Amino acid sequence: MRYVKPDSFENAAQLLFDSTGITRILAGGTDVLVQMKAEMVEPDLLIDLKHLSGMREITHENGGFRIGAAVSGAELGEHAGVNALWPGVVEGMELIGSTQVQGRATMVGNLCNGSPAADSVPAMVTAGAIARIHGPDGARDIPVYEVPTGPGKTSLARGEFITSIYLPARPENASDAYLRFIPRTEMDIAVSSAAVSLELDSKGICTEAKVAIGAVAPTVRLVDDASAALIGTSLDDDAITKLVAAVEAACSPIDDKRGTIAFRTKTAGVLAKRAAKIAYARAGGTS
Amino acid sequence: MKTNHIQTTINGDVTEFLCNADESLLDVLRDRLGMTGAKEGCGTGDCGACSVTLNGRLVCSCLVLGVETEGAEIQTIEGMANGDNLHTLQRVFLEEAALQCGICTPGILIAAKSLLEKNPNPTDTEVRYWLAGNLCRCTGYDKIIKAVQTAAAEMRGA
Ligand SMILES: Cc1cc2nc3c(=O)[nH]c(=O)nc-3n(C[C@H](O)[C@H](O)[C@H](O)COP(=O)(O)OP(=O)(O)OC[C@H]3O[C@@H](n4cnc5c(N)ncnc54)[C@H](O)[C@@H]3O)c2cc1C
Ligand code: FES
Ligand code: FES
Numbered sequence: 001m002r003y004v005k006p007d008s009f010e011n012a013a014q015l016l017f018d019s020t021g022i023t024r025i026l027a028g029g030t031d032v033l034v035q036m037k038a039e040m041v042e043p044d045l046l047i048d049l050k051h052l053s054g055m056r057e058i059t060h061e062n063g064g065f066r067i068g069a070a071v072s073g074a075e076l077g078e079h080a081g082v083n084a085l086w087p088g089v090v091e092g093m094e095l096i097g098s099t100q101v102q103g104r105a106t107m108v109g110n111l112c113n114g115s116p117a118a119d120s121v122p123a124m125v126t127a128g129a130i131a132r133i134h135g136p137d138g139a140r141d142i143p144v145y146e147v148p149t150g151p152g153k154t155s156l157a158r159g160e161f162i163t164s165i166y167l168p169a170r171p172e173n174a175s176d177a178y179l180r181f182i183p184r185t186e187m188d189i190a191v192s193s194a195a196v197s198l199e200l201d202s203k204g205i206c207t208e209a210k211v212a213i214g215a216v217a218p219t220v221r222l223v224d225d226a227s228a229a230l231i232g233t234s235l236d237d238d239a240i241t242k243l244v245a246a247v248e249a250a251c252s253p254i255d256d257k258r259g260t261i262a263f264r265t266k267t268a269g270v271l272a273k274r275a276a277k278i279a280y281a282r283a284g285g286t287s
Numbered sequence: 288m289k290t291n292h293i294q295t296t297i298n299g300d301v302t303e304f305l306c307n308a309d310e311s312l313l314d315v316l317r318d319r320l321g322m323t324g325a326k327e328g329c330g331t332g333d334c335g336a337c338s339v340t341l342n343g344r345l346v347c348s349c350l351v352l353g354v355e356t357e358g359a360e361i362q363t364i365e366g367m368a369n370g371d372n373l374h375t376l377q378r379v380f381l382e383e384a385a386l387q388c389g390i391c392t393p394g395i396l397i398a399a400k401s402l403l404e405k406n407p408n409p410t411d412t413e414v415r416y417w418l419a420g421n422l423c424r425c426t427g428y429d430k431i432i433k434a435v436q437t438a439a440a441e442m443r444g445a
Contacts, residue, residue, distance in 0.1 A: 030350055100420045186416065
């Protein structure tokens, strides 16, 4: 195995494009090195991009934040601005692993590893986060929602990699939340999860809503019917009942030792309900 | 496989070593540098016995590659005592018997030190969450949490 630190994004793209064997990008390594240890993946080439310009920076941009692909969970969690604007995104990332794992793990690694249960992904999706992709033809931007295509798979083409995630600006009276179910309180993989992002008007009526669920389908899912159930309401009981029904209808989970289909479906609905109420309260709504 | 020449600073000393690209920092510390304080409990990030700080961040050294540490600042358990003078956390762990076999102890001490640098007056809950990635199979966590709190109080001068 070779370990390479390219000196520019252009050279990184070229190296990735030209590589013939198994190649991985080494961000925090908390998936890659575990997979190597387990001999699940034996890369011929590891490419480290953490030293390249902007990769470890969080910058304010057009009222939102651009988060470099190598920013760790711990660094994200310490950033007051991102915490204030997108608390649900930060709490999703901070649920990953232990303090030690947080010192290394990145949102982009979580996204590109392609686990359906990846904890940082649902809230990035409800945030409308945009991934900046660099490749042999230069840079392009796509919604984070379009990155995962199935377990362990992404839509990135040969030679492409992510350099940053952009979390957009949002109006006053807007917030988000993320919750997952695990059988213990720390250090486990989500059995189901839900993220909700809301915008309210001055009277506390929901004008915009996004609901995403994790670990209940091959990829994260945005549930449009759940958004529709919340928009125009102040999250009254009727709206919440419709939200839960829409979320349950959107689940198509696997049945395994960690959770049955029925359990994953039921908990996804409950988590969406609770996350919606937390996001609503954070956005300044009172019900 | 190509051997890489790496220069880092470990516990304040400039240190050079050779390693293969797939060698973890934990393997480098233990097998190349003879620093066997960090332990391998799992090798996969679950147990925290290999905890060190890398550029001031608490990490599992089993999930860092040696080649990634070029130019980095690393702190290990070997650098915790000042000569014969144990760090307060080390002394209190002994006094309060917050260890049995001791395999988890270097990792827990490094993790606890890193917590107290960030938060000198944590609640029990904060200590428990911070140490959630440090597993102990013998002592039970109550004594460990209490020892961290006793040391924290002493370090605050309380
Ligand atoms: C003890 C432990 C507990 C964990 N708990 C959780 C948990 O609770 N929830 C959870 O979701 N995950 C968990 N994980 C998994 C892992 O920590 C996360 O998925 C983490 O976010 C991965 O990020 P990384 O930076 O370490 O990625 P790496 O391991 O460095 O990379 C992961 C993948 O992403 C690709 N990649 C990395 N950077 C880029 C880039 N810039 N462009 C394109 N592709 C890229 C790599 O090629 C690789 O395939 C846990 C892991 C451990 C060891
Ligand atoms: S040996 Fe590194 S976490 Fe267990
Ligand atoms: S004292 Fe034995 S593992 Fe903690």
